[in-house]
Amino acid sequence: MLAYADGRRRLVCRPTEPSRRVRTLSDVVLPRRCAGCRAPGDWLCSSCRDACEPEALALGPSLRGRAAGTFAGPLREAIHAFKYGGEHALSNELGALVARLVAGDLATGTLLDAVIVVPLHRDRLRERGYDQALLLAERVASSGALSLLPALHRIRRTDPQVVLDRAERARNLGGAFVGVADSLRGLRVALVDDVATTGATLRSAAAAARACGARSVRAYVIASDA
C-alpha cells in the first residue's frame, strides 16, 4: 500500500489472496514456458534474456536513461504477456533485466540513492490488478539494495483539481503527475518504467521528481519502442 500526499489509500499493489492461490496452482499445473520462444522452464529463458542489447534512451538534454533492449522479438512478447496477459510473475525476469542496467551503472560510478516508479493511474490499476512498473521497481530496488520510494502519483488530466484540492502539499507537475513535496530532497533517483516510446512520460515523471527535490534522475526501462 502506497500513501500519497492527498492522504487517500488507493493503491492495491499485490494480488489478493485468492488470485495468488490461483497463480500458485497454475504454476503447478501448467509448466512455465518462455514468453519469448515458448521453451519450457522459465517465464523468459536465459537465451532470450541474453539476446537483449541494452541501449541508451533518447530523452533529450535534461534526462539520461537506458533500456535493457529493443521492443521487438522475444522481449516484446514477454512484455506483452506481462502487461496484458496477466503474467505478473514475469516481473522477476523482466525486473532482473532492468536491475542489471542499474547494477552496471552503479558499478561504473553512477551514484543512486533510491528507486522511484512511473505510477499507473488507479483506474488502470483496478483493471489490470497489478502495477507492472511497480513490480519491476521492487525487483530493481531489492537487487541494488536501494529504497523504493512512493514519491509520485499519476492524476487524470480531467480531475487534477479534485486531487490537488485534497493535497495541500502536492504540486501540479505538468498535468500528469503529482508528488509529495520534499520527499526526494537531495536524492539521486532511478526512475523505473516498463517501455519508453516518445519519452514524454519519463520526462514528465522526471520533472515531477525534481520538483519533489531530487538532485538527479536517471530513467531505466525494459525496452525502447522509439
Ligand SMILES: [Zn+2]
Ligand atoms: Zn526464450
